[in-house]
């Protein structure tokens with residue numbers, strides 16, 4: 001389990017996160033929801049140990065978190081803006097997910113894991129294509145394949161147990177079919193003992209896939225609850241927009257529709 005206790009972060013005199021305590025558990029999918037600028041990406045980055053908080057503590061039991069090499073083998077992180085050399089090919093980028101595991105040359109296990117990842121994200125036919133020539137969705141799937149390849153210690157699915165996958169807006173640029181495949185994958189990973197933590201903007205997708213929701217507003221924890229506990233009022237408070245429930249775990253904003261009716 002990863003524990004965050006009283007986490008705060010100030011940057012350039014601005015408070016980005018304030019007194020946040022929560023935990024992430026292997027085998028659970030936690031989704032962070034909240035309006036733009038709420039601090040979702042920042043919280044994800046702090047929890048993945050990409051930025052040091054200015055207050056509070058983070059614990060990753062049984063890992064020396066000061067060792068980047070050890071850390072890369074227990075948690076993997078898909079950021080929104082990945083800065084990678086666009087001259088790399090798709091296969092080379094996916095191989096980067098194996099860097100924590102090999103020294104100079106990859107072995108047969110690394111190669112098998114990369115081939116599986118290329119297949120899993122339907123990018124095998126693009127293996128030799130440079131990143132600069134990929135579409136937005138193809139590039140996103142290549143980064144997903146890289147972090148997926150990083151989860152495996154060896155080719156056995158059991159080797160991903162108790163690891164953590166952090167994903168910032170993972171469905172960005174994905175068409176509906178690939179979005180569904182990603183949701184299926186997240187479920188498969190949690191069933192195999194991975195702790196998945198995602199930032200999503202699609203409330204209904206979050207409600208249907210999360211085991212736990214973390215609601216963030218203005219850098220503060222506005223709630224931590226199960227999807228079945230979400231109500232119209234909770235969403236209205238979070239986004240400052242009226243919502244209506246239109247089905248089982250399905251909510252839509254109210255105002256936009258009624259405004260259109262008022263105009264016409």
Ligand SMILES: Nc1ncnc2c1ncn2[C@@H]1O[C@H](COP(=O)(O)OP(=O)(O)OP(=O)(O)O)[C@@H](O)[C@H]1O
Pocket residue numbers: 011012014016034035036037038039040041042043
């Ligand atoms: N280095 C920085 N210095 C000052 N403020 C920053 C810095 N980095 C981010 N911020 C601010 O922190 C706030 C939280 O940013 P963050 O990216 O975590 O929000 P978010 O909830 O992920 O938003 P979005 O939904 O728009 O992606 C924003 O107001 C942002 O402008």
